[in-house]
Amino acid sequence: MQMAFPPVPPGIFSGPLFLTELIPCRTGRYKLPTIMASCCSIVAFTGLALLWRGETGFWGSLLILPAGFATGIAHSALFIGLASGVGEDDIAIAGSGLYLSANVGSVAGVSVGNAVYQASLRHGLMKVLDGWSGREEACNLPFSR
Numbered sequence: 001m002q003m004a005f006p007p008v009p010p011g012i013f014s015g016p017l018f019l020t021e022l023i024p025c026r027t028g029r030y031k032l033p034t035i036m037a038s039c040c041s042i043v044a045f046t047g048l049a050l051l052w053r054g055e056t057g058f059w060g061s062l063l064i065l066p067a068g069f070a071t072g073i074a075h076s077a078l079f080i081g082l083a084s085g086v087g088e089d090d091i092a093i094a095g096s097g098l099y100l101s102a103n104v105g106s107v108a109g110v111s112v113g114n115a116v117y118q119a120s121l122r123h124g125l126m127k128v129l130d131g132w133s134g135r136e137e138a139c140n141l142p143f144s145r
Contacts, residue, residue: 030081034074041070075102 044067051060079098086094122139129135 030077030084033077034081037070037073037077041067041074044070 044063048063048067051063079095082094082098083091125139126135129138132138
């Protein structure tokens with residue numbers, strides 16, 4: 001059994017905040033780091049979805065680092081853009097709303113993923129158990145608990 005790289009939060013390396021502050025301070029623009037980080041994050045998470053197949057070795061588990069790093073850059077860039085666009089009195093409410101919306105999006109994504117998984121499981125069970133007398137009971141059993 002190979003030892004996989006532990007999924008350490010890349011934010012502890014302070015790279016996302018440093019890179020996110022570097023570009024806006026020099027250029028005054030906040031869209032570029034947000035778009036670039038989002039694209040990099042999409043590529044990294046797609047690589048994770050395509051390459052992780054149960055037995056993931058050390059090098060395959062390293063894909064978690066660029067995914068988390070890009071996500072950290074995107075969150076930092078969004079917060080910097082938000083902070084520069086609202087008044088000093090409203091920064092607490094705006095920041096709270098930003099992080100609340102990120103968590104609501106995560107919960108919604110997990111819920112949709114679970115619904116798709118259950119629907120595909122039910123469909124697969126119905127197909128495999130075709131012709132068996134206890135098919136309906138067997139297909140409903142995983143969803144009743």
